[in-house]
Amino acid sequence: MPVREWRRIATTAGGILLAACVTVAGMSAWRSHESATAARELEQATADCATAHAAAKKAEQKLAEYLAGDRLAQAKAVTADKLADPETLETLDKLAEQYSEGERIPACAATDTETANATTSKLQAIEKKHTGNLSRLKKAAGAVFSSRLAHTVEQGERLYSSSEGKVQDEYSRALLRASIDKRDEKAITDAMDKVNASIDAKTKADEERKAQEEAAAAAAAQAQSTPAPQQYSYTPSGSASGPGSGPSGGGYHSSGGSAGSTGGSASPGWSVPANPDPSQLPGTDPSL
Known part of the structure; x- marks a missing residue:
């Protein structure tokens, strides 16, 4: 290759x-x-x-x-x-x-x-x-x-x-109004408690005042319906009721309507003649 x-x-x-x-x-x-x-x-x-x-x-x-x-x-x-x-x-x-x-x-x-x-x-x-x-x-x-x-x-x-007109302290309602406007939940709750307490205080005060007025009215009504008590005097026999009057028997007389009294005044409980006649005294023998 x-x-x-x-x-x-x-x-x-x-x-x-x-x-x-x-x-x-x-x-x-x-x-x-x-x-x-x-x-x-x-x-x-x-x-x-x-x-x-x-x-x-x-x-x-x-x-x-x-x-x-x-x-x-x-x-x-x-x-x-x-x-x-x-x-x-x-x-x-x-x-x-x-x-x-x-x-x-x-x-x-x-x-x-x-x-x-x-x-x-x-x-x-x-x-x-x-x-x-x-x-x-x-x-x-x-x-x-x-x-x-x-x-x-x-x-x-x-x-x-x-609560309008039903609270004792209007400040509590003003506080509630402000809390509502702020939408503060806790403040609203606290203010509501104050308003309720103010309502209760006013209600209690109104009830006490009403009770006092009713008691006073009842006392006045009772005083007007009760009559004044009458007084009585005792005059022994042989006493004279006044000038020129003869002896009269003894007995009880109303102190407000006795005859011969001066000026309508009440007579004393016991009346004794100024110059008694001995012959008129009981138990006296004229021959003695």
Whole structure:
């Protein structure tokens, strides 16, 4: 075989070998790149899952704290008769019962990107759900408090109108009016207590005054209907009723109508003649 032919074959073989080496090297580099990319994606997916897990736990904790908090307890403690709209309390009770059940939060234990991403999506949905539940629960509690305020304002308006002219201290009504205008629930309640106390004080004072007037009227009526008592005097026999009158028998005489009295004045209880005749005295013998 000519030398030229050998050179052509050698050149062709070398090219094929070089191409094979380049191909193998390229495939190896591609595989390394894919492996590195997959590792980075898994690392990012794992980090995203951890972030979503923390957010879901935080949302769950906030909801649990609100369910066990004072504000919700105060809202649930409001009775239906203190609300302008009792349905707000029913809605709050249903939501509180529903959200207190909770939901299991999955852990981020995935070994591949696809599973990690799927777990992340579930955690994000749970976080969104808890956040929405908390928002709805707060809104329901606020509706209960607003309904209670509306009822308190209504009661304050009624008391303000009905108490006109019935209070002992008008300042209490003025305070109630100012509290209603400010829509201050506690101030309205305190002012209503003051108005009621003022009404009770005036009612008591009116009853005492009426009782005193009735007692005085009854006493005056009794004094007018009772006759004055009559007085009587006793005049012994042989006494004279007046100048020129003869002896008369003894007896009781009314002190107000005795004959011979001067100026209509009452005679003494016992009358004795100024110059008695001894012959007229009882038990006297004229011969002695």
